[in-house]
Amino acid sequence: MAEIKPYHTTLSKKQEVEQMFDAIAPKYDLLNSILSFGVDKGWRKRVIRILKQLQPHSILDVATGTGDLVIAMAKSGLQAEKFIGFDLSEQMLNFGKTKIHQEGLSEKIEMVKGDGEKMPFQTGMFDAVTASFGVRNFGNLKQGLSEMHRVLRPNGDMLILEFSKPTNKLFKSLYYFYFCNVLPLIGKLVSKDARAYTYLPESVDAFPSGKDFVVILEEIGFKNIQCIPLTFGISTIYWAKK
Ligand SMILES: C[S@@+](CC[C@H](N)C(=O)[O-])C[C@H]1O[C@@H](n2cnc3c(N)ncnc32)[C@H](O)[C@@H]1O
Numbered sequence: 001m002a003e004i005k006p007y008h009t010t011l012s013k014k015q016e017v018e019q020m021f022d023a024i025a026p027k028y029d030l031l032n033s034i035l036s037f038g039v040d041k042g043w044r045k046r047v048i049r050i051l052k053q054l055q056p057h058s059i060l061d062v063a064t065g066t067g068d069l070v071i072a073m074a075k076s077g078l079q080a081e082k083f084i085g086f087d088l089s090e091q092m093l094n095f096g097k098t099k100i101h102q103e104g105l106s107e108k109i110e111m112v113k114g115d116g117e118k119m120p121f122q123t124g125m126f127d128a129v130t131a132s133f134g135v136r137n138f139g140n141l142k143q144g145l146s147e148m149h150r151v152l153r154p155n156g157d158m159l160i161l162e163f164s165k166p167t168n169k170l171f172k173s174l175y176y177f178y179f180c181n182v183l184p185l186i187g188k189l190v191s192k193d194a195r196a197y198t199y200l201p202e203s204v205d206a207f208p209s210g211k212d213f214v215v216i217l218e219e220i221g222f223k224n225i226q227c228i229p230l231t232f233g234i235s236t237i238y239w240a241k242k
Pocket of ligand 1: 014017018021062063064065066067068069086087088089092114115116117131132133134137138139144
């Protein structure tokens with residue numbers, strides 16, 4: 001898998017990714033809702049619907065960013081005692097903390113800064129681990145997935161929501177035109193970061209999706225892996241057990 005970095009400097013991918021999300025954090029939520037037409041909210045709801053079947057007591061949301069998934073979980077009526085949002089970017093977390101405070105969820109959700117490839121959590125301590133649009137940004141994908149596997153309890157569930165590649169021919173060409181031409185332009189205008197929204201389609205293109213990603217999850221040691229394509233396959237939920 002080719003390494004796709006935001007800025008092409010001498011810094012590592014991880015350092016560049018942290019820098020990029022710190023820079024775009026103030027506009028991240030706004031751009032998310034403009035660029036996805038709100039469809040991403042429905043995708044997160046699908047993840048939560050699966051979690052409701054599982055009734056986990058402790059949930060870790062890796063690469064939580066501004067916390068949209070972990071906040072939606074805590075508001076959904078899921079009865080977990082512990083919700084932790086974990087992210088590399090201090091600024092993304094700060095915006096998340098403000099939203100959590102405004103929603104009155106500060107007692108329920110803890111936001112922790114750190115690297116998903118080396119997490120400060122005990123082995124087997126979570127019933128469920130999630131990540132939405134996060135793992136594609138890991139500096140070392142397999143290391144990050146191994147960490148997600150490590151912190152899960154035996155038979156615990158991992159749910160990854162990530163961009164994938166649509167298969168329908170007509171939809172695919174329309175989608176790629178939007179994703180590779182329109183989206184980077186709006187992203188650049190609003191975020192003022194010339195690269196962040198060009199990095200997005202580039203990183204999705206280089207990232208393994210569908211069966212290719214399942215092979216990697218199997219290599220890490222995950223079992224019972226299911227792929228659930230969403231909206232013509234623009235995104236996929238990967239549901240796997242430890
Ligand atoms: C596209 S955002 C997704 C945020 C959120 N999960 C969502 O659905 O909107 C990707 C996030 O992954 C985080 N990230 C990237 N690499 C990471 C790592 N190694 N450890 C923890 N977080 C990481 C970034 O800081 C960023 O907040």
